[in-house]
Amino acid sequence: MKIVPPYLLFIGDASDKLSIKMALSAAKWRPELCIGEYSVSGCSVTTGIEQMNIKQASDKGAKSFVLGFANSGGSLDKKWFPYIIEAMEAGMDIVSGLHEKLCSFPKLVIKAEQTQQKLLDIRHPQEGFVTGTGLKRKGKRLLTVGTDCSVGKMYTSLCIEQSMKALNFDVDFRATGQCGILIAGNGVAIDCVISDFISGATESLSPNNHAEHWDVIEGQGSLSHPAFAGVSLGLLHGSQPDALVVCHDLHRNHMRGLPKSQFPSIETTIALNLQAAKLTNPNVKVVGIAVNTSSVSVDEGQEICAAFSKQFTLPCVDPVRDGADSIVKTLL
Amino acid sequence: MKIVPPYLLFIGDASDKLSIKMALSAAKWRPELCIGEYSVSGCSVTTGIEQMNIKQASDKGAKSFVLGFANSGGSLDKKWFPYIIEAMEAGMDIVSGLHEKLCSFPKLVIKAEQTQQKLLDIRHPQEGFVTGTGLKRKGKRLLTVGTDCSVGKMYTSLCIEQSMKALNFDVDFRATGQCGILIAGNGVAIDCVISDFISGATESLSPNNHAEHWDVIEGQGSLSHPAFAGVSLGLLHGSQPDALVVCHDLHRNHMRGLPKSQFPSIETTIALNLQAAKLTNPNVKVVGIAVNTSSVSVDEGQEICAAFSKQFTLPCVDPVRDGADSIVKTLL
Numbered sequence: 106m107k108i109v110p111p112y113l114l115f116i117g118d119a120s121d122k123l124s125i126k127m128a129l130s131a132a133k134w135r136p137e138l139c140i141g142e143y144s145v146s147g148c149s150v151t152t153g154i155e156q157m158n159i160k161q162a163s164d165k166g167a168k169s170f171v172l173g174f175a176n177s178g179g180s181l182d183k184k185w186f187p188y189i190i191e192a193m194e195a196g197m198d199i200v201s202g203l204h205e206k207l208c209s210f211p212k213l214v215i216k217a218e219q220t221q222q223k224l225l226d227i228r229h230p231q232e233g234f235v236t237g238t239g240l241k242r243k244g245k246r247l248l249t250v251g252t253d254c255s256v257g258k259m260y261t262s263l264c265i266e267q268s269m270k271a272l273n274f275d276v277d278f279r280a281t282g283q284c285g286i287l288i289a290g291n292g293v294a295i296d297c298v299i300s301d302f303i304s305g306a307t308e309s310l311s312p313n314n315h316a317e318h319w320d321v322i323e324g325q326g327s328l329s330h331p332a333f334a335g336v337s338l339g340l341l342h343g344s345q346p347d348a349l350v351v352c353h354d355l356h357r358n359h360m361r362g363l364p365k366s367q368f369p370s371i372e373t374t375i376a377l378n379l380q381a382a383k384l385t386n387p388n389v390k391v392v393g394i395a396v397n398t399s400s401v402s403v404d405e406g407q408e409i410c411a412a413f414s415k416q417f418t419l420p421c422v423d424p425v426r427d428g429a430d431s432i433v434k435t436l437l
Numbered sequence: 438m439k440i441v442p443p444y445l446l447f448i449g450d451a452s453d454k455l456s457i458k459m460a461l462s463a464a465k466w467r468p469e470l471c472i473g474e475y476s477v478s479g480c481s482v483t484t485g486i487e488q489m490n491i492k493q494a495s496d497k498g499a500k501s502f503v504l505g506f507a508n509s510g511g512s513l514d515k516k517w518f519p520y521i522i523e524a525m526e527a528g529m530d531i532v533s534g535l536h537e538k539l540c541s542f543p544k545l546v547i548k549a550e551q552t553q554q555k556l557l558d559i560r561h562p563q564e565g566f567v568t569g570t571g572l573k574r575k576g577k578r579l580l581t582v583g584t585d586c587s588v589g590k591m592y593t594s595l596c597i598e599q600s601m602k603a604l605n606f607d608v609d610f611r612a613t614g615q616c617g618i619l620i621a622g623n624g625v626a627i628d629c630v631i632s633d634f635i636s637g638a639t640e641s642l643s644p645n646n647h648a649e650h651w652d653v654i655e656g657q658g659s660l661s662h663p664a665f666a667g668v669s670l671g672l673l674h675g676s677q678p679d680a681l682v683v684c685h686d687l688h689r690n691h692m693r694g695l696p697k698s699q700f701p702s703i704e705t706t707i708a709l710n711l712q713a714a715k716l717t718n719p720n721v722k723v724v725g726i727a728v729n730t731s732s733v734s735v736d737e738g739q740e741i742c743a744a745f746s747k748q749f750t751l752p753c754v755d756p757v758r759d760g761a762d763s764i765v766k767t768l769l
Binding site for chain 2: 236297300360363
């Protein structure tokens with residue numbers, strides 16, 4: 106599955122920033138891949154990039170029409186079919202991170218066949234995976250892990266990639282969720298893989314490489330989340346990380362979506378991840394802590410990070426506010 | 438997915454006992470559900486139950502035609518299509534534990550439609566699962582866990598169920614693999630579930646029950662297996678076991694299928710499973726050890742079990758040779 110840039114980000118009539126996560130992710134992290142944004146009457150949000158319609162985007166060379174919105178059920182509203190069809194007729198592939206597959210609608214499949222465009226359901230892995238081997242691969246790997254789901258593992262991974270590039274590392278970001286896949290142009294939505302293949306799919310996502318190369322692998326879930334720990338563990342084993350970065354969000358009182366489920370400490374999160382990671386890489390180390398401090402002031406955020414840094418004798422930053430250089434420098 | 442007894446076990450022209458695992462499992466554990474075995478010219482193995490053809494089985498009331506064989510690739514040889522079609526015409530559903538789906542062959546789908554029989558691909562869950570909640574459910578649960586894959590978790594679970602029934606427990610065996618599903622008549626092949634739903638599917642497999650009821654849940658994989666630990670962890674969290682039984686096979690030197698992967702001790706296996714299980718049930722206990730001693734003499738096996746029992750202060754048996762009473766009695 107390869108997403109061809111440049112992208113036209115379609116956000117329909119969205120009125121909620123949370124619902125256009127796909128479009129926002131691409132616009133923030135890969136503005137150079139995004140040729141424009143297309144919204145229709147009723148839309149009250151924006152990614153901030155240039156507005157244009159399908160014809161204008163096509164004239165500028167757009168190759169992929171990205172459904173940048175989501176709804177809670179992950180279904181695809183049929184009212185968008187005319188736009189999707191117009192985009193295919195204008196020479197674009199269609200990219201969706203929705204749960205409901207583009208490929209499940211014969212009308213779209215027929216049009217894709219006629220126009221020779223692709224329907225890319227990026228949440229739904231197409232590859233035939235094999236089971237994991239645990240065999241050591243060449244090259245180096247960093248994995249972001251978390252106290253919980255949605256604490257900033259993707260953002261942290263991308264900040265680390267950015268910092269590594271600035272410091273002349275040879276690095277690839279390896280995406281494991283739909284937003285990450287749109288940003289990277291490829292990847293595997295690991296929570297949509299058949300459970301037998303979690304580790305194996307991760308191994309194939311981050312293959313053998315030369316000795317000095319780094320893969321920065323986007324983590325998922327948390328070893329302490331009752332619903333998703335299996336995914337996190339398979340991803341951890343398949344990644345064989347040399348370096349772990351622990352991600353955390355301030356002011357959570359319970360696991361995401363589960364009001365009765367206790368939140369683990371950073372200390373517990375470090376211990377659990379190191380213990381499990383040693384199965385496939387005995388030399389694994391935690392190299393930093395990344396805290397989403399957006400719920401407090403910049404000053405207060407920095408104080409909190411300084412305190413964690415002292416407590417754990419590790420660099421600790423809010424990577425979005427402060428950058429990830431202090432973590433990346435430990436890898437030099 | 439409900440498999441209707443009685444079963445006709447079809448083993449084709451199999452010449453290897455390992456290749457008829459499905460048929461052997463049903464014949465051993467649910468002989469009362471198996472009306473007969475059907476093999477064709479060239480077959481050199483048997484489950485030991487009465488031989489009959491499709492017509493004879495149908496006359497005796499057979500309701501399901503079970504493909505009791507497997508090949509290494511899990512594919513379905515088209516040479517069996519005439520037998521499958523004859524069985525549907527004789528009023529039987531078709532049950533397959535193969536990787537390749539019955540439903541993927543239009544010829545079989547059309548015949549199933551014509552005859553109003555079902556094609557049951559029991560490795561492939563049909564249900565729409567939800568993600569796990571970690572919420573405590575009523576009733577009691579025992580889960581078998583292992584030092585490795587294929588160390589006897591299903592056999593141990595079934596021995597425990599048998600012993601519990603004899604001791605008047607109210608108990609259900611909950612199947613998580615294709616052989617177990619054939620034995621139980623229902624269940625979920627947990628390694629074929631989308632990874633997001635491992636815990637959620639397990640929760641639905643073992644729902645709320647009355648306080649004194651026991652579910653004996655068939656374990657899968659091992660927390661120490663680099664390929665399958667994610668499945669094992671999701672299954673453990675979703676099971677919320679009150680009681681764990683650790684299963685082990687003598688004389689393994691490495692993890693199944695992975696010659697370079699180290700084998701964990703029983704001690705490590707107990708520690709890892711208790712630690713992880715506490716996330717969804719803080720009161721979890723290990724109640725026994727089950728050892729497959731089939732590679733040594735009965736006397737030597739009993740000596741080994743006695744030594745483990747002393748070392749871990751837990752009942753330790755080969756459940757197939759000795760029964761599981763000593764483990765079950767700790768639950769009284």
